[in-house]
Amino acid sequence: xxxxxxxxxxxxxxxxxxxxxxxxxxxDGRREEMRLHEYDRVYAVPGLYEExxxxxxxxxxxxxxxxxLVGAVDRAGGDVAAIRALDFGAGNGVVGExxxxxxxxxxxxxxxxxxxxxxxxxxDRPGQYAExxxxxxxxxxxxxxxxxxxxxxxxxxxxxxxxxxxAAAFDAAxxxxxxxxxxxxxxxxxxxxxxxxDLSAYVARLRAGxxxxxxxxxxxFRHRLRMSGEPIxxxxxxxxxxx
Ligand SMILES: C[S@@+](CC[C@H](N)C(=O)[O-])C[C@H]1O[C@@H](n2cnc3c(N)ncnc32)[C@H](O)[C@@H]1O
Numbered sequence: 001x002x003x004x005x006x007x008x009x010x011x012x013x014x015x016x017x018x019x020x021x022x023x024x025x026x027x028d029g030r031r032e033e034m035r036l037h038e039y040d041r042v043y044a045v046p047g048l049y050e051e052x053x054x055x056x057x058x059x060x061x062x063x064x065x066x067x068x069l070v071g072a073v074d075r076a077g078g079d080v081a082a083i084r085a086l087d088f089g090a091g092n093g094v095v096g097e098x099x100x101x102x103x104x105x106x107x108x109x110x111x112x113x114x115x116x117x118x119x120x121x122x123x124d125r126p127g128q129y130a131e132x133x134x135x136x137x138x139x140x141x142x143x144x145x146x147x148x149x150x151x152x153x154x155x156x157x158x159x160x161x162x163x164x165x166x167a168a169a170f171d172a173a174x175x176x177x178x179x180x181x182x183x184x185x186x187x188x189x190x191x192x193x194x195x196x197x198d199l200s201a202y203v204a205r206l207r208a209g210x211x212x213x214x215x216x217x218x219x220x221f222r223h224r225l226r227m228s229g230e231p232i233x234x235x236x237x238x239x240x241x242x243x
Contacts, residue, residue: 003047009056013228018162020227022052036227037162039112043092043120050124054094059224061157061186064236066098069155069184072217072238081105083182084152086145088137088173089159091117093125099155100128107149109133111140138169142176153182158223158234160199161188167198174211174241183213183239186223192235203237212243 004027020036034041053059083104087095090110110129118132133140190196194204223234
């Protein structure tokens with residue numbers, strides 16, 4: 001897609017993901033420097049998220065997660081088309097688009113904390129989400145969303161770890177789903193260390209059959225490149241609510 005701005009990445013080595021920065025020079029000469037994790041600013045510039053995250057940094061989380069979920073539902077003899085998912089940390093809708101590309105026709109609902117995320121999703125993927133709640137997952141009233149839209153799946157790419165969604169908010173959201181529902185998440189590498197904090201302890205229990213869940217798929221994959229070029233690895237995890 002052609003854009004009326006130029007973007008350059010700060011390729012300094014050794015930066016944490018949360019410190020990676022980019023500079024946008026707009027057609028009128030206006031210059032904006034932002035951290036990649038300043039999602040509200042990134043989403044405000046049409047095409048910038050795709051240009052930087054999907055193309056330059058070759059992010060594979062949404063596609064890998066959608067493949068893992070669809071594969072698990074298929075193997076269980078489920079109906080992929082009928083998946084009705086809550087996409088948390090949905091951003092401008094890349095995960096929803098990957099689900100649609102794999103035949104999911106059921107209702108998609110989104111939650112994201114970034115100001116402007118709903119407008120960006122509507123601008124970039126109009127009509128994809130039946131409802132889009134802007135706010136922290138902790139405040140999103142997930143039981144209402146599940147009941148209102150008959151949701152059967154909780155999905156989240158890149159939203160767990162690095163100080164994004166808390167373990168408590170994630171737990172409350174997943175507990176709101178009925179037995180038989182699917183969970184599909186990507187988690188940062190450190191979240192797999194059971195001693196690395198609340199979220200990692202939660203995921204460790206989940207993997208051991210806790211939280212009323214059975215984990216059916218775990219896969220390590222290359223999430224994306226750092227701006228300096230080194231790979232970042234995440235894990236994709238798919239589970240089913242059994243109790
Ligand atoms: C790395 S982006 C991923 C966006 C999208 N899932 C994708 O893969 O393209 C992480 C998203 O999580 C959102 N987020 C972070 N903390 C959150 C929270 N506590 N509740 C809801 N969304 C949150 C951010 O605003 C951001 O849009």
